[in-house]
Amino acid sequence: MEPIRKAALVKATIVEIGRAGSLDVTVSQIAKRAGMSSALAHHYFGAKEDMFLAAMRHILSLYGAEVRGALAAAGEGPEARLHAIVRASFSPGNFRREAVGAWLNFYVLAQTVPEARRLLAVYQRRLRSNLLACLRPLVAGRAETVAASLGALIDGVYLREALKEGQPDSAAAVAAVVDFVAAELGKTQTK
Amino acid sequence: MEPIRKAALVKATIVEIGRAGSLDVTVSQIAKRAGMSSALAHHYFGAKEDMFLAAMRHILSLYGAEVRGALAAAGEGPEARLHAIVRASFSPGNFRREAVGAWLNFYVLAQTVPEARRLLAVYQRRLRSNLLACLRPLVAGRAETVAASLGALIDGVYLREALKEGQPDSAAAVAAVVDFVAAELGKTQTK
DNA sequence: AAGTTTATTGACTCGTCAATCAACAAAAAG
DNA sequence: CTTTTTGTTGATTGACGAGTCAATAAACTT
Numbered sequence: 001m002e003p004i005r006k007a008a009l010v011k012a013t014i015v016e017i018g019r020a021g022s023l024d025v026t027v028s029q030i031a032k033r034a035g036m037s038s039a040l041a042h043h044y045f046g047a048k049e050d051m052f053l054a055a056m057r058h059i060l061s062l063y064g065a066e067v068r069g070a071l072a073a074a075g076e077g078p079e080a081r082l083h084a085i086v087r088a089s090f091s092p093g094n095f096r097r098e099a100v101g102a103w104l105n106f107y108v109l110a111q112t113v114p115e116a117r118r119l120l121a122v123y124q125r126r127l128r129s130n131l132l133a134c135l136r137p138l139v140a141g142r143a144e145t146v147a148a149s150l151g152a153l154i155d156g157v158y159l160r161e162a163l164k165e166g167q168p169d170s171a172a173a174v175a176a177v178v179d180f181v182a183a184e185l186g187k188t189q190t191k
Numbered sequence: 192m193e194p195i196r197k198a199a200l201v202k203a204t205i206v207e208i209g210r211a212g213s214l215d216v217t218v219s220q221i222a223k224r225a226g227m228s229s230a231l232a233h234h235y236f237g238a239k240e241d242m243f244l245a246a247m248r249h250i251l252s253l254y255g256a257e258v259r260g261a262l263a264a265a266g267e268g269p270e271a272r273l274h275a276i277v278r279a280s281f282s283p284g285n286f287r288r289e290a291v292g293a294w295l296n297f298y299v300l301a302q303t304v305p306e307a308r309r310l311l312a313v314y315q316r317r318l319r320s321n322l323l324a325c326l327r328p329l330v331a332g333r334a335e336t337v338a339a340s341l342g343a344l345i346d347g348v349y350l351r352e353a354l355k356e357g358q359p360d361s362a363a364a365v366a367a368v369v370d371f372v373a374a375e376l377g378k379t380q381t382k
Numbered sequence: 383a384a385g386t387t388t389a390t391t392g393a394c395t396c397g398t399c400a401a402t403c404a405a406c407a408a409a410a411a412g
Numbered sequence: 413c414t415t416t417t418t419g420t421t422g423a424t425t426g427a428c429g430a431g432t433c434a435a436t437a438a439a440c441t442t
């Protein structure tokens with residue numbers, strides 16, 4: 001039972017954060033959505049914060065899996081692999097209300113909860129390392145710098161696309177980042 | 192009295208959000224820090240959310256003033272003006288705990304509170320227009336695209352610098368963005 | 383001076399919520 | 413079949429907090 005209940009709670013936590021748009025969700029709401037009493041939620045997770053952290057781990061692992069899958073499906077060319085990472089980062093699923101809510105609130109959580117900050121750092125390192133592998137063959141010496149900027153650009157574009165009025169547009173987000181890469185590769189042509 | 196009290200409450204709101212790292216601050220805390228009773232805070236602002244929005248307006252107007260000042264001090268060259276905007280965006284003051292807390296939580300607020308979303312949109316449009324003015328002489332046809340990416344990059348770099356473990360480094364943030372601009376201008380050389 | 387508006391607060395209402403606990407059920411172990 | 417472990421909940425506790433209100437004081441108006 002334990003793993004089933006925990007998984008249900010994690011999913012419900014993410015949904016509720018998405019609905020509320022904040023971490024201001026009660027354990028009862030989460031438990032109810034997961035089909036159990038609040039007491040049971042407390043039984044499996046000690047405290048509410050533990051639920052948040054588990055939810056964060058889940059979101060990050062989903063994203064990680066998405067990127068891994070995209071890379072596996074992509075061919076061998078560095079450009080193609082780079083493109084795959086970017087597309088995975090901006091997949092429509094990542095712009096669903098729950099996902100946006102989760103990410104934004106995890107940023108907030110990372111300010112004060114060390115474990116949340118650590119998890120975020122892990123995500124950023126993984127993204128960076130994936131980007132580096134693609135970039136080294138393309139820009140050699142400047143790979144480190146470009147990877148750092150590219151990572152930040154992905155976060156920034158995501159933020160803007162997620163918060164703009166109107167529906168987010170995955171394709172536009174991808175295009176913006178691809179354009180940056182093109183510039184870094186020295187081709188001014190947007191293609 | 193009214194404007195004095197309101198100003199004190201706005202300042203106190205920002206400080207308390209920074210301390211808590213979230214919008215989970217009580218009106219009493221804010222009022223106490225502002226040197227008055229919670230009833231008085233409710234008297235001047237109707238509800239807590241109004242205090243948050245006033246605080247957001249204040250943060251945004253501070254940032255706007257900073258950019259305006261930097262532009263006034265900068266010369267006439269588009270590159271210099273661009274650099275001024277970037278430096279103002281990453282001034283050490285913007286990395287103080289209160290400022291970071293305010294920005295991150297305003298992003299969260301923008302998900303659900305239309306007025307917050309609107310304010311954020313205003314900030315983004317202003318930044319975009321400032322960037323465009325500098326970019327048009329430099330990259331002509333691609334100015335719109337570059338301005339959009341540059342705006343997102345600034346947000347993304349800020350986010351990462353603010354949340355990384357260790358103290359944020361304004362200079363590094365500026366350097367990352369400047370490097371991007373250099374690439375967009377077609378100069379591969381990092382300087 | 384009497385009246386009116388503004389400033390200010392302590393006390394209160396009404397609600398919420400995290401966390402605990404005792405109790406019950408049901409499965410596993412012996 | 414009885415004991416222990418695991419699953420489960422309703423009820424409760426204890427605390428906190430947003431917003432209201434009546435009352436007091438102080439400052440202007442006429």
